[in-house]
Amino acid sequence: MKEVIKKLLSLVGLYHPLQTSYYLTSVFLYSLYIKWKYSSKKGDHLICNICQSSYSSFVPKYPKKNDTQALAQNHVIAGFGENIICPNCMSTARERLVVAMLKKYFDVGNKKVLLLSPEKKVFNFLKTKSDVTTGDLHPGFYRHIDYEVSKIDLLSLPFADAIFDIFIGNHILEHIPDDRTAMREVYRVLKNGGKVIMQVPFSESLSITIEQPSINSPSIQSKLFGQSDHVRIYALSDYILRLEETGFDVNLIAYSELSDYYINAIQTGEHFILISKPFKA
Numbered sequence: 001m002k003e004v005i006k007k008l009l010s011l012v013g014l015y016h017p018l019q020t021s022y023y024l025t026s027v028f029l030y031s032l033y034i035k036w037k038y039s040s041k042k043g044d045h046l047i048c049n050i051c052q053s054s055y056s057s058f059v060p061k062y063p064k065k066n067d068t069q070a071l072a073q074n075h076v077i078a079g080f081g082e083n084i085i086c087p088n089c090m091s092t093a094r095e096r097l098v099v100a101m102l103k104k105y106f107d108v109g110n111k112k113v114l115l116l117s118p119e120k121k122v123f124n125f126l127k128t129k130s131d132v133t134t135g136d137l138h139p140g141f142y143r144h145i146d147y148e149v150s151k152i153d154l155l156s157l158p159f160a161d162a163i164f165d166i167f168i169g170n171h172i173l174e175h176i177p178d179d180r181t182a183m184r185e186v187y188r189v190l191k192n193g194g195k196v197i198m199q200v201p202f203s204e205s206l207s208i209t210i211e212q213p214s215i216n217s218p219s220i221q222s223k224l225f226g227q228s229d230h231v232r233i234y235a236l237s238d239y240i241l242r243l244e245e246t247g248f249d250v251n252l253i254a255y256s257e258l259s260d261y262y263i264n265a266i267q268t269g270e271h272f273i274l275i276s277k278p279f280k281a
């Protein structure tokens with residue numbers, strides 16, 4: 001029934017505006033509650049690198065019940081656990097990691113950036129420094145982050161070759177059946193030497209990626225991949241191999257090397273995958 005209502009609302013163009021209003025209202029009320037709840041937990045144990053607020057702990061986030069088994073049994077690093085959401089600005093661990101890595105490894109000043117499925121804190125960090133183009137396959141949901149967001153399909157990017165300095169598509173590829181075509185498109189639109197952020201949920205206990213791109217059943221996807229709209233769980237080594245086969249250089253910055261950022265409550269166990277298009281001789 002829920003899916004039928006969703007389809008009908010989508011047909012008349014109301015699904016994403018209503019979803020956005022509902023989402024924003026829920027987030028606003030939840031953020032008020034969280035600020036009140038954590039007002040007694042101010043301290044310097046953890047410091048948000050987005051809003052600079054400090055608390056003795058951040059807000060935990062746990063997976064939905066149906067998603068738990070696949071994530072646990074494959075030891076997937078997927079953005080869940082303790083200290084995920086900043087009680088003050090509601091930034092997530094994955095946003096804080098991206099912003100920290102942009103500051104450390106990327107020169108974003110005046111660069112041409114393509115940012116898909118734009119996350120609010122990442123967009124806000126970039127918008128005054130870079131020339132940012134935002135997009136998503138379903139842009140309506142993202143209009144509250146950037147009103148200019150365009151409909152963009154990662155499998156067929158509407159851009160000429162080699163025009164962007166930086167591409168960011170954080171936690172997107174696990175939703176896309178043909179991820180190799182998506183990787184080739186990112187490679188195509190990047191300038192030589194361009195840099196990429198495409199973090200994905202990954203498992204280090206798997207040696208082979210679990211995937212069945214043809215499956216279109218939210219309940220089976222939850223059971224197999226740990227989220228109802230994912231089409232795979234990447235084995236970390238295989239994810240890196242797919243990027244390298246596309247032509248990218250990949251530099252894995254292990255979680256153990258990110259200890260300067262533990263105070264910013266980045267996701268425990270999440271390595272940063274620094275991807276770049278080689279300079280040609």
Ligand SMILES: [Zn+2]
Nearest residue numbers: 048051086089
């Ligand atoms: Zn914050």
